[in-house]
Amino acid sequence: MAKKVQKKQQQGYFKFIKWFWILFGSGVLVVILIFLLASWGAFGEMPTFERLENPETNLATEFLSSDGQTLGKLYLDDNRTWVDYDTLPQNLIDALVATEDARYYDHSGIDARGFARALAFLGTKGGASTISQQLARQLFIGVRDRESTTNAILQKVKEWVIATRLERNYTKEEIMAMYFNIYDFGNNADGIRSASRIYFGKEPYELRTEESAMLVGMFKNSSLYNPRPNRNPVGTKNRRNTVLGQMAKYGYITEEVKDSLQKLEMKLNYSPESHREGLATYFRMYLQRWLNGWVKDNPKPDGEQWNIYLDGLKVYTTVDSRMQRNAEEAVQEHMKNLQAEFFNQNTPQRNPTAPFLDLSKGAIDTIMERAMKASPRWRQLKREGLSEKDIEATFHKKAEMTVFDWNSDSYEKDTVMTPMDSIRYYKTFLRTAMMSMEPQTGHVKAWVGGIDYKHFQYDQVYQGARQAGSTFKPFVYAAAIDQLRYSPCYTLPDNQYCIEPGKHGNMEAWCPKNSDGTYSGDDMTLKSALANSVNTITAQLIDRVGPGSVVSIARNMGITKDIPEVPSIALGTLDINIYEMVGAYGTFANQGVYVKPVMVTRIEDKNGTVLYEYTPETKDVLSKDVAYAMVNLMEGVTQYGSGGRLRHTYGKNQTMYKEVMTGYPYELNNPIAGKTGTTQNQSDGWFMGMVPNLVTGVWVGGEERSIHFNRLLYGQGATMALPIWALYMKKNYANEEIGVSKDAFEEPEEMSINLDCSKQTQEEQDDLDTEDDLEDIDF
Template sequence: MPDLLRSLLNRLRALGHRPGIFRRIFKLILLLVAGVAGVVLLLVLLVWAGAFGAIPDKEDLDNIQHPLASEVYSADSVLLGRYYLQERSPVTLPELPNNLKQALIATEDSRFYEHNGVDLKSLFRVLIKTILLQDEGSGGGSTLTQQLAKNLFPRKSHGALSMPVNKIREFIIARRLEKVYSKDEIILLYLNTIPFADNTYGIKTAADRFFSTAVKELTVDQSAVLVGMLKATHSYNPRLFPERSLQRRNVVIAQMEKYGYIKPWESKTYQAKPLALHYNATTHNAGLAPYFRAYIQRELLEWCKEHRKPDGSPYNLYTDGLKIYTTIDSRLQRYAEEAMKAQMKTLQERFEKQLNTSRLATIARDKLRLLPQYQTLKKEGLTEKEIMARLKAPVKTKVFTWKGDREVKMSVYDSLKHYIQFLQAGVMAMDPQHGSVKVWVGGIDHRFFQYDHVRETTKRQVGSTLKPLLYAAALERGVSPCDYISARKTSYTNMEGWTPENTEEETYERKYSMEGGLSGSVNTVSVKILEKTGIDNAITMIRNMGIKSNLPAVPSLALGTPSISVMEMVTAYSVLANQGVYLEPYYLETITDQQGNVLESATERRKGSRVLSRETTQMMLHMLQSVVSEGTGAALRNKYGITNDVAGKTGTTQSNVDGWFMAVMPRLVIGTWVGADDPRLHFRSTTLGQGAATALPIVAGLLQRANQDKTLSPVMQARFAPLSSQLLDRMDCKPSKSNKNFFERIFRKNKKKSVKVTKFKRG
């Protein structure tokens, strides 16, 4: 400072040779400096006194709380995803590697261990070089502690005084932080609260996001990348600007060498390395089970409203760092998602080849008129032609394709056409013995298609997958499994001449046992079994098994005309696997706070009720195993090589709109649906559109993958209990036999098939 003053005095003397003038100028400068100092001092006192808002005291700083994301875990302790406003997760001091601290100090605050929160030497350097000497390369004067103060207590607007007031406030808070925390604790707080790129907050989240690694495992070059992006989180985002990020990383490494943290040869080695990102996009939508996490989010928000923290305030799902442990099995979930994507990618190619493009355009126009943009333009008085012109104007957007996301120019109308044509899928798996949900795949990609096809409010026609529930009701009402039922076509006069039909013409001339009728999914047999059972009796039994959707009391119930959710169907089939005991599905195990204190537990919720006899469920499982061995689900074995104990049922609705496959194993029940969101779009060919071709392959892919995982052997290799000798005797009959007697077979062989005309008996 004396040298600077001497330089200024010499410049002033050069302005005039007369001492009087010089003295007057000097006094004026002193008065000006004193005035400025007085104003600054007054401003400091006002800020310190709280005139511009209270400044946190020692107690406030000692109890710093910052928003923490709540985390969702699988039953096997795998992180599925987070709920957050700002994606943030804390680390502890032992987790911080030295190279990370060194990179931070070398780049952001080289004198960190020498100052007490405010570095006056650096501050004066900035004031003199930047303001007086106009040297823009002189660097900044804020310490890490001041930056932490700014992060913890964001700046406020005070009009023209905003900058000085906020700076003074940060000086005061920084000094107080240094009195409350050690230097390493300040670094820890800083790294836990600082924002990184891609809306990530905190070093733990950043390390996981950009390198898929734990903080303590960060290498020197990785630490340099993360520290480097702090200068400008967007500009140095390694995902968006890898070359710029690499250059910045090397600057950080050079700074580490400059201050002696690494040797010159180490610096060259690290600078020569590639960026080597291992990006992990675990967000609200990305990661495992995004549809499931979106489904439970509303329930968790309600839970937070109803439960209080020790201070009396309600929990906040986005800021309180709750740990939510679910019943999802991450292994099965991953295999289900992989199997779904593999099948749907192939299936979509086949679907688009036979897609009715004119119908697609009509559907798109219909949906376009329902959009808020259309309604707004219509209210503004635009004509239909003008509205369509606006909504057909292309804009740059990112769209989903099975070959990867694409950046394209596309209009609102074309975007609708693009997305409407995609087939969707819903997959759910449940442990029938406990009611715990193990798999939840609500659609093909949650980023672009957020409609969940598993949840109970999403209902689709179930087709033949309803038949096993009707057959179970029939057994409970005393219908014998070996009562042969004619498949002859029948027209019911009291049902406006309704005549159910079968897919195979030759079936009409045969009689079927229950096993044969179910294995071949013979519609006319199912209708007659419903007639024997009684519609009301069947509906009561199906409701007891967990179906809450509307079930019309009409004979077509036997053909699976009701619309039911995947969740309900899995619940009902689980009754068959659980020896007739109904269990309501559950998916939340435990909720804890940050310290691990249990706030909610599901241990007391599992209460079941018997709705079917053990004998009925054993006979039904035996019949459904025949469906997989030699019936409509046989592809599971002869095409996909599945040898596990599996019972199952396919389902295909009219015009191939919906394809289903329900699989039952001793310790796992899987339900799968496939179809377009708009039922006007469907496969033209039953060969391509039936459940055995659309939904069954997803289950097959899941089981193939799970069978390779030895840790899942207890689930995959579980076996059904063999039928007792008594039940074997009750079911000891051929699946089918001819509908004709000896003379009919000889003399009426070529006679045209007759249709029986009768009334449907409701039972």
């Protein structure tokens, strides 16, 4: 009986063992089957081998300065720039491994020990996801649906499958680099490079240990542990310290280092990157338009068009980030003070029609209505189907808005006003444009299209064109020196001068006055006449050479706009933009050779393949001696003419400029050639300034020509524009590494034009006058 019982027990034991192994084997087979089904795509699409080899990530186009700095990026949703593993600091790598996957280098995508721990403690002592799994989720799966347990399990299975595939296709270093590059750190910080620049203002390789710990801490939840000011400072610091604790736990740092770093306060250099903020915003928007044109004419090898927001292009520009920063600072410093004086002169008591001058109510209403209908708000409501009457009604309803304000640290203030009032408010601000170029290469070094791109998006450098005023006169003088061989010492009388009707296509007699309405009656050298912008002398010169000659020279020097061949162009009645004016003046500094301004030198794809390299566009316009004579003429402007305040101290009648012209006197003692320009009613103020290796143009004025100072004292180019040039140059000279020249302009070896007025003889003057008389005879 006992034997039967024992035999029965043995049979039951073997039966249990049998079923245990059957169930265990079945479970293993089921797990294998689940993984196979997942790999076959039964639970949703799985990445192909080709996708694993080439994960799809959106990469921003990056604009790089000539000195190797990132000026900005173009992107739609992902502000991502790829960085290689070799450029990541070791402290960043150590922080990630210690915090997210301590056995990263020992597993093949799935951490069995971590998985067992997670099951045993239900995740309370840490999860089981490896770095490879987290990368798989980011690249190919997305955010898990936590409301569905079944879906969460299936997604976890897919993560495991993809993680093991990633481990077979990539090295550990490549997987880690992808993980850092793919993660969204918030605030447009897509990837470790953007995060490092936005939160700390530096490249990843420059990160300190505590900074790396903070960024790694964000992998748990980049929204909750975001270091942006006033978000969650206590929680973010605690999370950083947790990462530092993990680094000490696994021996990457000592306990002493951990303790000292955990005591440090959070130090950020929060520098948001967006299309409307940062360095060279106007320039970057020009490049965006330029790229849109370039991609249409330069498709990919497969015929598709490059996507400037997603394909990770690298655009190498000519702009120097240091000079660009100097230019923007110079604009801000001067324009803030100039605007304060403009507001002072345009109070309701002093000017009831402010900011407009000399306009009737009807004319002002016309301007305002035109501005209303040209506004983005009007266009948007029009697209939505509202009637014009209903749209106009919305412009007279008060609303909360953020507007530009020079007196705020952020240059913004919150207020309540109607959209119509905001249009008038923005018209009160003076605008500016500035461009700086190396004349020998055409490389544009700085580009400031306005006072603040976020609020004033019209680019005055390229899009804007205003009357050039006296800055056009050098084209007239160049024609006279080139064709008549006049020297800067040649003299003409400062008397009222008229060109009779019909002589050069003008319908009526043209008798220009000098700016002050008086005539000295004295003979003046061309150098003195240009230095003091004497209109009567310029009129005589264009009469002698003819408007056609002046137009021809201007066109050869890069002025593309149609220029009427009439005498009045001599005084700058033509609208020209800063971009073309700087290019044209570069001809004088470059010994008579025009070089078209260049902004982009090279474009590469994300793999470094060169897609575009620029070819210089040049044209011989003037001989070397004529170009140098013109430089000599324009040096007189800064030596004793309208640009003399660049060098001199305050005089008895100059103390009133102190509040407007910050930093004056400038005391620039190196050779400088230049020309000021002021248009009718002080609507536009210009200054074109040159040193041997840098030509810079500045314009200042209101959005409307009826917005201007009511006195020449403040409304002239020497007050409105010249100070920006001076501040900019002083900043450049303060940094010797930039290499802006203080040397004299190079004189040609064979100089056929006399520049020494002490040696100008009456005989030479008479010879030139005789040649003029002969030219006037109709043979």
